[in-house]
Amino acid sequence: MELILAITSGALYAAGFYLMLRRRLAQLIVGLGLLSNGTNLLIFTAGSLTRAKAPIIPEGQTAMAGPFADPVPQALVLTAIVIGFGVLAFALVLAHRVHAMTGSDDIDAMSKVRG
Amino acid sequence: MNLLILPIAIPLFTAVVLLLAPVKAGLQRWIGLAGSLAMTASAVLVFVETQRHGILVLQAGGWPAPFGITLVADLLAAMLLVATGVVGIAITASAFTGLDPLRESSGYHGLIQVLLMGVSGAFLTGDLFNLYVWFEVMLVSSFVLMAMHRTREQIAAAFKYVTLNLIASSLFLTALGLLYGGAGTLNMADLATVFQQREMGPYELILAMMLFTAFGIKAALFPLFFWLPASYHTPPAAVSAVFAGLLTKVGVYALIRVFTLLFPHAPPEFHALVLAQAACTMVVGLIGALTQRDFRKVLSFNLVGHLGYTTIGLGLMTRTALAASMFYMFHHIFVITNLYLIGGIFLRLRRTTSFPALGSILRDYPYAAALSMIPVFSLAGVPPLSGFVGKLALVRATFGAGAWWSGGIILAVGILTMVSMARLWDESFWKPSAEPDKSPMSRVMLIPIAGLAAVTLFISIAAEPIFELTLSASEQLLNPQIYVNAVLQGGRP
Numbered sequence: 001m002e003l004i005l006a007i008t009s010g011a012l013y014a015a016g017f018y019l020m021l022r023r024r025l026a027q028l029i030v031g032l033g034l035l036s037n038g039t040n041l042l043i044f045t046a047g048s049l050t051r052a053k054a055p056i057i058p059e060g061q062t063a064m065a066g067p068f069a070d071p072v073p074q075a076l077v078l079t080a081i082v083i084g085f086g087v088l089a090f091a092l093v094l095a096h097r098v099h100a101m102t103g104s105d106d107i108d109a110m111s112k113v114r115g
Numbered sequence: 116m117n118l119l120i121l122p123i124a125i126p127l128f129t130a131v132v133l134l135l136a137p138v139k140a141g142l143q144r145w146i147g148l149a150g151s152l153a154m155t156a157s158a159v160l161v162f163v164e165t166q167r168h169g170i171l172v173l174q175a176g177g178w179p180a181p182f183g184i185t186l187v188a189d190l191l192a193a194m195l196l197v198a199t200g201v202v203g204i205a206i207t208a209s210a211f212t213g214l215d216p217l218r219e220s221s222g223y224h225g226l227i228q229v230l231l232m233g234v235s236g237a238f239l240t241g242d243l244f245n246l247y248v249w250f251e252v253m254l255v256s257s258f259v260l261m262a263m264h265r266t267r268e269q270i271a272a273a274f275k276y277v278t279l280n281l282i283a284s285s286l287f288l289t290a291l292g293l294l295y296g297g298a299g300t301l302n303m304a305d306l307a308t309v310f311q312q313r314e315m316g317p318y319e320l321i322l323a324m325m326l327f328t329a330f331g332i333k334a335a336l337f338p339l340f341f342w343l344p345a346s347y348h349t350p351p352a353a354v355s356a357v358f359a360g361l362l363t364k365v366g367v368y369a370l371i372r373v374f375t376l377l378f379p380h381a382p383p384e385f386h387a388l389v390l391a392q393a394a395c396t397m398v399v400g401l402i403g404a405l406t407q408r409d410f411r412k413v414l415s416f417n418l419v420g421h422l423g424y425t426t427i428g429l430g431l432m433t434r435t436a437l438a439a440s441m442f443y444m445f446h447h448i449f450v451i452t453n454l455y456l457i458g459g460i461f462l463r464l465r466r467t468t469s470f471p472a473l474g475s476i477l478r479d480y481p482y483a484a485a486l487s488m489i490p491v492f493s494l495a496g497v498p499p500l501s502g503f504v505g506k507l508a509l510v511r512a513t514f515g516a517g518a519w520w521s522g523g524i525i526l527a528v529g530i531l532t533m534v535s536m537a538r539l540w541d542e543s544f545w546k547p548s549a550e551p552d553k554s555p556m557s558r559v560m561l562i563p564i565a566g567l568a569a570v571t572l573f574i575s576i577a578a579e580p581i582f583e584l585t586l587s588a589s590e591q592l593l594n595p596q597i598y599v600n601a602v603l604q605g606g607r608p
Binding site: 020025028032035039042043044045046047048079080086087090091094095097098101102107 | 244251254270288296297
C-alpha cells in the first residue's frame, strides 16, 4: 500500500511541476493544486499507514488498547487541505483578474504590455 | 495569564474590530494605529520578561510540550517582535496619508493586522507545523494586499509573488511530512533532542536541504530571489514597506531557528554552502542595484543584497558572527522600511520613482531630504550610523573566525552599497530636475519617516547595549539545550 501511495504522490508532484512549467495560467493553477494534493498524500503516507482502530479511548477506560492509527498526520493533512483550498481559490480569482485585464491566459502576456 | 499570547491575540482582535467597524477611513486608521501601539506594548513586555527570566514558554491549552502547540520567546524572537511592532506603528501611521481611498476602503487596515499577527506567530511558535500555518497566514494576507489593485503591472507582479511563495510552501510542507514520518514529532525542542542522538545521515541531510531551500525562497536568498525585485516595487509604499521590512526577515529567522536548533552539527560543507550563498546574494543583489534606474527597484535589489549579511552568522556559527548578523537584521528592518516609505512620498509628489523624473528633492523639500539622509546613509554604512556598526561587527567576526574571503566580500559589497546609495542620493535629491515643482507636502507624511529615522539614530547611539543583547541572544542560539530544557521541562528553567 505504501508503494502505491508513494508512486501516486510522486506522479502528482511530477504532473504538478510539469503543468507549472507551461505558459498558460490555467495549467499553472491546476499544477499548484496537484502539487498540494501530492504533498498531502505524502504526509499521509509518511505518517505510517495502518488499518488499526481510530484513536478514540473507549468509554469507561483511561487508555488506548492495541494498535491504533496516529491522529497527528490526519490533523496535519486536514489543516493543509483547508489552507491549500483557500490559496487555490485566491489564485483562481487572481487568474480571472489577469484574464479580464489582458484577454489571454498566457503568462508572458502579463509582462509584455506595460500597465 | 501568559504574556506570550498577546502579540498574536492583539492584532487578531484588532483585525476583527476593524472588520466589524464601519468603513470610515478615519475610524479605521485610528483603530489600526491603536492596535499596532498595543501590539508593540505587549512585545516590549515580552522582551523585558525574556531579558529578566530567560526563555519564556507557553503551552497552548495546557497540553505539555511535545503534544500541544508551544509558544516560545527567546531573546532573538523577542527583539524581532519589538521590531515588528515598531514597523506596524510606522505602517499604520503612514496609511494616514499615503494610501489611495479604494485600497483603504477594501480592508487594508484589517489585512495589515492579520499580516502582523502572522509575523508575530512565526517568531513565537515552537512547532514546525505551526510555523507553516503562520507562514500561510502571513502569505495569504500579503497576497491580498499585493493584488488589491487594478493596474496590470501590479497584478502581474502579484502573480509571480503568489506562485513562487506557494512553491516554497509546498516544499516546506513536504519536508514537514517527511520529518514527521522519520522523527515522529514536529515540536522543535523535541526534534532537537531526537536529532541530537543521530548522525547527520542522508535522511537528515535531505531534510535540511529541503528546509534550506524553502526558507531560502521566502528569505529571497541567491539564487532564489528573483521574485522579489519582480514584485516589491509595484504596490504602494504602505504595503511594500511592511513586506520589505518584515516578510523576508521571517524567512531568515526561520533559517536561523531551524539550523541552530535542529541541525547544529551539520557537516562543514553545509556551512561553506551558506557562506557562499550569502556572498553570492550580496554581490548579485548589489550589482543588480547598480543597473537599476528606479528608486524602488534600487531598493529592492539592495534589500536582496543585504539579506546576505543576515545569513553570514549562520555560515560561521560563532558567537560574534551570529550576533553581528542579528544586529544587522535588526537595524535593516527599520532602515529598509523607512526607505520604502520615502519612495512612497516621491511617488506621490512626482507620480513616478524612476530616476529621470526625480531630482531637486533637497531644494524643494529640505526637511524630507534631511530626514531621508539618515536611512540612506545608514544603509550605505556611513559612520556613526547603525549600518556602519553592523558591517564593522560582521567584518570583525568573519576575520576573527578566519573567513578572510567572506570578510573581504563584505567590505567590497559595502563599497558597492555606498556607490548605489550615493547614486540614489544624487539622482533623486541633488540633481536639478527638469521642471521645479512645488506641490505641497503635508507634514503628517513625514511623521512615520521621522519616527523610524529616530529608531535608526537610537540603534546607532545605543549600539553597544544592543550588540550585547544580540551576543546573549546568540549564546542562547548556540546552546540549544537551554531552549530544549525550557520547552520540555515545563516553563522557566
